[in-house]
Amino acid sequence: MVTMLRQRFEAVKTATRGKSKLEGWVIPKQTTTFADADTWSNIDADVTPIERRSWTSLTVLGFWISDAINAQGWQAPSSIIAVGLTWREAVYCIILGCLIDVVPLVLNGAIGAHLHVPFPVAVRSSFGFYLARFAVVVRLITALFWHAIQTYTGSTAITQCIRVIWPSYLDIPNHIPESVGITSQQLISHCLFWSIQFPFLLTPPHKLKAFFWFKAIVVITVSIATVIYMTQLAGGTGDIWKQEYQVDGSRRSWLIMSSLMSVAGSWATMATNVADFTRYLKNPQGVYWQGFFLPLICLILGLFGIISTSSAKVVYGEYIWDPIGLAAQWETPGGKCLAFFVGFAWCVAQIGTNLSANVISASNDLTNLFPKYINIRRGVVVITITGGWIMVPWKIVYSAESLLNFMVGLAVFLCPIASIMATDYWLVKKRHIDVPSLYRRHGRYCYKHGVNWRAVAALLSSLLPNVPGLAGSVNKSLKISPGAAHIYDMNYLYGFISAALVYWSLSYCFPAEDTLLEASIYDDDSDVIDGVQLASSGIRSLTSEVRVGSKSQIAVHYTDTRVEDGGSQASSRI
Numbered sequence: 001m002v003t004m005l006r007q008r009f010e011a012v013k014t015a016t017r018g019k020s021k022l023e024g025w026v027i028p029k030q031t032t033t034f035a036d037a038d039t040w041s042n043i044d045a046d047v048t049p050i051e052r053r054s055w056t057s058l059t060v061l062g063f064w065i066s067d068a069i070n071a072q073g074w075q076a077p078s079s080i081i082a083v084g085l086t087w088r089e090a091v092y093c094i095i096l097g098c099l100i101d102v103v104p105l106v107l108n109g110a111i112g113a114h115l116h117v118p119f120p121v122a123v124r125s126s127f128g129f130y131l132a133r134f135a136v137v138v139r140l141i142t143a144l145f146w147h148a149i150q151t152y153t154g155s156t157a158i159t160q161c162i163r164v165i166w167p168s169y170l171d172i173p174n175h176i177p178e179s180v181g182i183t184s185q186q187l188i189s190h191c192l193f194w195s196i197q198f199p200f201l202l203t204p205p206h207k208l209k210a211f212f213w214f215k216a217i218v219v220i221t222v223s224i225a226t227v228i229y230m231t232q233l234a235g236g237t238g239d240i241w242k243q244e245y246q247v248d249g250s251r252r253s254w255l256i257m258s259s260l261m262s263v264a265g266s267w268a269t270m271a272t273n274v275a276d277f278t279r280y281l282k283n284p285q286g287v288y289w290q291g292f293f294l295p296l297i298c299l300i301l302g303l304f305g306i307i308s309t310s311s312a313k314v315v316y317g318e319y320i321w322d323p324i325g326l327a328a329q330w331e332t333p334g335g336k337c338l339a340f341f342v343g344f345a346w347c348v349a350q351i352g353t354n355l356s357a358n359v360i361s362a363s364n365d366l367t368n369l370f371p372k373y374i375n376i377r378r379g380v381v382v383i384t385i386t387g388g389w390i391m392v393p394w395k396i397v398y399s400a401e402s403l404l405n406f407m408v409g410l411a412v413f414l415c416p417i418a419s420i421m422a423t424d425y426w427l428v429k430k431r432h433i434d435v436p437s438l439y440r441r442h443g444r445y446c447y448k449h450g451v452n453w454r455a456v457a458a459l460l461s462s463l464l465p466n467v468p469g470l471a472g473s474v475n476k477s478l479k480i481s482p483g484a485a486h487i488y489d490m491n492y493l494y495g496f497i498s499a500a501l502v503y504w505s506l507s508y509c510f511p512a513e514d515t516l517l518e519a520s521i522y523d524d525d526s527d528v529i530d531g532v533q534l535a536s537s538g539i540r541s542l543t544s545e546v547r548v549g550s551k552s553q554i555a556v557h558y559t560d561t562r563v564e565d566g567g568s569q570a571s572s573r574i
Contacts, residue, residue: 027374029041036439055282060290063277069353070150070352074223078309083259084252086243104496111425113281114520119139124445125438129446129450139365144383147358150353151354156189161343172185181395181398182394197354202380229335239310265411366378418496428504434517436523459499469491473488
């Protein structure tokens with residue numbers, strides 16, 4: 001036993017010594033990668049291996065339940081009702097906002113399902129090899145902010161679990177200065193939740209099916225129990241259904257539009273990088289179920305929130321939109337029991353949302369920005385430490401409204417990225433992509449110095465008109481014209497449509513001929529795909545289209561004319 005422990009200690013010591021230098025963190029280069037010989041890649045950045053394509057349509061359902069059911073979704077109607085609208089507009093905006101997002105979700109999800117590449121790789125087809133990094137960084141920043149917020153929300157949920165068992169937990173004396181922005185008890189809760197969440201975040205994406213369904217069963221069951229318990233306490237569903245409009249005329253119309261865009265914008269991140277998850281699908285047809293799953297799940301969760309909040313007004317004299325805050329009011333033995341399970345369920349909910357919406361996506365981003373040193377597992381560690389601690393999430397949650405408005409405004413940047421990707425794949429490239437070239441700096445998707453100027457023009461046409469409205473939402477003292485304000489009120493629709501039209505028009509009038517193929521190339525080596533290299537090496541190639549099931553591929557036949565006996569050697573690849 002002593003010998004085994006000594007050997008283990010020496011192994012750890014040796015490994016730690018190796019990590020003292022940057023070279024010790026280098027990840028072994030994959031021999032199957034499509035990347036250039038002098039660049040790096042790893043299995044998490046490469047095309048998803050067949051053995052990892054384990055997701056089905058039911059997994060997609062579990063994924064969306066895991067992603068969409070969280071405390072923020074429960075409270076979604078509150079921000080709509082708070083501006084002077086009613087529960088009717090809240091329901092309409094949730095349904096229509098999700099339906100708007102379904103368009104890029106399905107279109108961009110198909111990219112991952114068909115090509116089995118992550119978002120940072122897929123975006124190179126439209127933006128160019130180097131400009132794609134801008135899209136990746138924008139997505140990374142958004143994920144970090146939301147991971148911080150979701151993690152801190154989870155810490156408030158675990159507080160409910162603990163206070164039910166040990167009521168004195170809420171009375172822990174505070175020894176932290178007020179300027180830090182958190183109490184001793186809150187810091188303990190945050191540390192506990194972060195520690196519990198951490199091992200779950202390390203689970204590989206292709207092994208998450210069981211967790212998705214666990215969260216679905218637990219959270220849906222507890223949510224239904226919360227609605228039933230509150231309606232029993234209130235003797236009905238309350239009077240929120242009788243609320244009158246607080247605004248009218250054109251102002252009400254623009255508030256509805258603004259609320260609709262707020263709902264749509266909340267899913268802008270997933271609409272952009274959904275390929276990070278659909279790459280694991282066995283059958284590409286499963287991607288289209290998202291169009292039904294997302295609106296239904298969000299509608300049900302929103303209705304749960306409306307009913308419970310309306311009942312709370314009858315019982316407690318005020319509308320309580322936060323499900324954790326609602327559970328904090330339950331002091332009877334039965335109420336405390338349910339409060340424990342509410343806290344537990346929302347802990348699971350926040351972990352699931354962080355997994356599906358934030359951490360894995362951000363880790364994919366880091367993996368593709370620094371493939372030599374970071375894989376998904378290492379990326380998770382970097383992201384959760386940064387978002388959970390370095391970014392001081394409790395200060396983000398309790399920060400000025402301007403910072404939260406800016407975070408919501410990040411959808412203005414993500415929207416045109418999602419639009420350009422979808423337009424490029426479906427309308428410009430017509431679903432014909434050279435997958436190996438996506439990994440090569442000087443491949444067909446290099447465009448001009450790694451930048452597709454058409455994407456730049458489309459991005460600016462979408463962003464610039466929204467900038468004044470974004471600035472006005474962050475700084476209320478700024479005076480902007482009504483026209484600029486109204487453009488921002490419909491920011492997601494304007495951004496998506498304008499970017500799509502500009503990108504398609506420029507691609508039609510000034511096509512990048514090298515990127516337009518008759519059929520997709522899914523697998524090949526650099527000698528075959530790079531026509532210039534083939535010619536210089538004495539290899540002649542001829543391509544022809546091959547049907548494999550419902551897919552088209554390029555069969556590349558090549559002949560080596562350098563054989564010494566004057567003959568030729570021929571072979572082919574698909």
